[in-house]
Amino acid sequence: MYSNENFSPELSECYKIMERIRGRIGGLGLKYFIETYGCQMNEHDSEKIAGMLENCGYSKAESKQDADFILFNTCCVREHAEKRTFGNVGFIKELKQQNPRLLLAVCGCMMQQKEVAKRLYDRFPFVDLIFGTHELKNFPDMLEKLLDEQRLFRVSDSEGEVIEGLPVKRNPGFSTFVNIMYGCNNFCTYCIVPYVRGRERSRKPEDIIEEVRRVALDGYTEVTLLGQNVNSYRYGDVDFPKLLRMVHDSVSELPRIRFMTSHPKDLSDGLIEAMAELPRVCKHIHLPVQSGSDRILKLMNRRYTREKYLQLIDKLREKVPNVEITTDIIVGFPSETEEDYEATCELVKKVGYSNAYTFAYSPREGTVAAKMDEQIPEDIKKLRLNKLNAVLAETIPANNEKYIGFEGEILVEGVDRRGEPLLFGKLSNFKMVYVEGSEELIGSLVRVKVDGYRFNSLFGHIIRETEA
Numbered sequence: 001m002y003s004n005e006n007f008s009p010e011l012s013e014c015y016k017i018m019e020r021i022r023g024r025i026g027g028l029g030l031k032y033f034i035e036t037y038g039c040q041m042n043e044h045d046s047e048k049i050a051g052m053l054e055n056c057g058y059s060k061a062e063s064k065q066d067a068d069f070i071l072f073n074t075c076c077v078r079e080h081a082e083k084r085t086f087g088n089v090g091f092i093k094e095l096k097q098q099n100p101r102l103l104l105a106v107c108g109c110m111m112q113q114k115e116v117a118k119r120l121y122d123r124f125p126f127v128d129l130i131f132g133t134h135e136l137k138n139f140p141d142m143l144e145k146l147l148d149e150q151r152l153f154r155v156s157d158s159e160g161e162v163i164e165g166l167p168v169k170r171n172p173g174f175s176t177f178v179n180i181m182y183g184c185n186n187f188c189t190y191c192i193v194p195y196v197r198g199r200e201r202s203r204k205p206e207d208i209i210e211e212v213r214r215v216a217l218d219g220y221t222e223v224t225l226l227g228q229n230v231n232s233y234r235y236g237d238v239d240f241p242k243l244l245r246m247v248h249d250s251v252s253e254l255p256r257i258r259f260m261t262s263h264p265k266d267l268s269d270g271l272i273e274a275m276a277e278l279p280r281v282c283k284h285i286h287l288p289v290q291s292g293s294d295r296i297l298k299l300m301n302r303r304y305t306r307e308k309y310l311q312l313i314d315k316l317r318e319k320v321p322n323v324e325i326t327t328d329i330i331v332g333f334p335s336e337t338e339e340d341y342e343a344t345c346e347l348v349k350k351v352g353y354s355n356a357y358t359f360a361y362s363p364r365e366g367t368v369a370a371k372m373d374e375q376i377p378e379d380i381k382k383l384r385l386n387k388l389n390a391v392l393a394e395t396i397p398a399n400n401e402k403y404i405g406f407e408g409e410i411l412v413e414g415v416d417r418r419g420e421p422l423l424f425g426k427l428s429n430f431k432m433v434y435v436e437g438s439e440e441l442i443g444s445l446v447r448v449k450v451d452g453y454r455f456n457s458l459f460g461h462i463i464r465e466t467e468a
């Protein structure tokens with residue numbers, strides 16, 4: 001816990017308000033329900049809001065029907081999200097009629113797009129609160145006002161200071177997230193994130209280490225250091241490789257450290273060395289390539305070439321034994337020709353990814369690419385996406401051949417009961433392995449040997465320490 005003397009006036013005020021709310025509603029048995037869309041940033045923000053709600057005296061509801069406070073945490077990185085959000089919000093009207101004290105809030109990246117947020121606010125008068133991505137620290141204040149029956153719209157353009165010490169209610173499990181930075185400065189021309197998450201802000205190394213230490217003490221086995229582009233982390237003279245070393249060396253009781261996402265343009269030799277040298281840093285990197293065509297990469301403002309990317313892959317493979325690489329790819333970016341597209345498929349075959357997230361380009365209002373000529377028709381995008389997925393369906397399993405006979409450690413995450421029950425867990429390099437074994441092993445690290453594979457998963461058996 002943070003000691004009170006370290007509280008900034010702003011943070012003290014937050015805790016004071018939460019205490020007031022607790023005094024007011026503490027005995028009423030009120031419950032909250034949060035529905036989260038989008039990436040780990042949003043997941044983690046939801047954990048912070050849950051932390052504040054619990055501090056105010058709410059407990060978690062099993063379903064929306066059961067809740068007195070419902071929050072939608074929205075994403076807007078690709079299309080369709082808007083329709084779904086408006087639909088989901090509309091559905092709550094009926095619940096509000098059944099439970100007059102039910103409060104409804106909508107937050108997250110889509111609400112940081114002011115026009116969209118305004119439309120939602122005007123269209124659904126039963127929405128009590130809308131807030132953008134820079135308002136987390138004001139949540140207790142907003143909640144108190146809601147309880148006084150005020151209706152609020154809070155979307156501001158300024159990010160404000162990084163504020164430390166707010167409560168967090170982490171999802172149960174063995175793996176959790178710690179933010180190392182917020183925002184993004186890259187402005188890839190297709191991407192809305194820099195507009196809705198603001199400029200890059202790095203957290204103080206000591207605050208990060210303190211938080212990692214705390215989650216390790218709480219029993220988490222794996223921490224993922226989070227940022228839109230962790231490679232551009234910088235606080236004073238601490239860059240990302242240095243931070244990774246500091247976290248690794250300061251929290252020796254933590255078995256696994258992961259990080260994401262990495263931008264190829266900032267992936268330094270220093271980071272590759274740190275990955276190679278630090279035993280508890282996982283040998284996996286998510287390195288979105290987006291396209292295999294230099295012309296498209298340039299239009300995307302990615303600031304690396306195909307050649308440079310492939311060199312990075314070679315270097316990673318050379319320096320970090322058993323490293324696995326995953327990626328994101330967009331097809332159908334404006335003006336993408338068959339030739340550009342083929343270059344992407346070729347690159348995919350060359351790299352041998354262990355997994356890939358593939359997307360059809362979707363124009364986001366306000367971004368540079370949305371205004372570009374030569375937008376690609378939907379049917380062509382779809383066709384290219386299907387064909388690319390077919391390429392991946394061949395290259396991903398082919399990459400598994402080398403694992404037959406491989407020995408390594410998995411962190412057992414749970415039991416898969418789709419067929420004969422099997423334990424599953426990931427190797428340090430993010431490959432999923434299924435093995436027979438006792439459920440008591442869930443949450444622990446066990447040594448396994450791989451005997452076979454199916455698509456992107458491996459199958460094996462547990463080996464005894466003495467065999468290892």
Ligand code: SAH
Nearest residue numbers: 190191228261288328329330359360361362
């Ligand atoms: N910061 C991360 C993640 C950004 S969003 C990164 O830089 O990789 C996750 C993925 O969504 C991106 O990597 C990209 O592949 C995809 N994406 C972003 N905007 C998109 C758009 N307008 N259309 C289609 N896919 C998009």
Ligand code: SF4
Nearest residue numbers: 184186187188191193
């Ligand atoms: Fe978006 Fe590019 Fe920033 Fe990733 S690096 S969040 S793709 S602008």
Ligand code: F3S
Nearest residue numbers: 038039075076077109
């Ligand atoms: Fe993440 Fe979606 Fe926002 S991908 S940063 S939740 S726009």
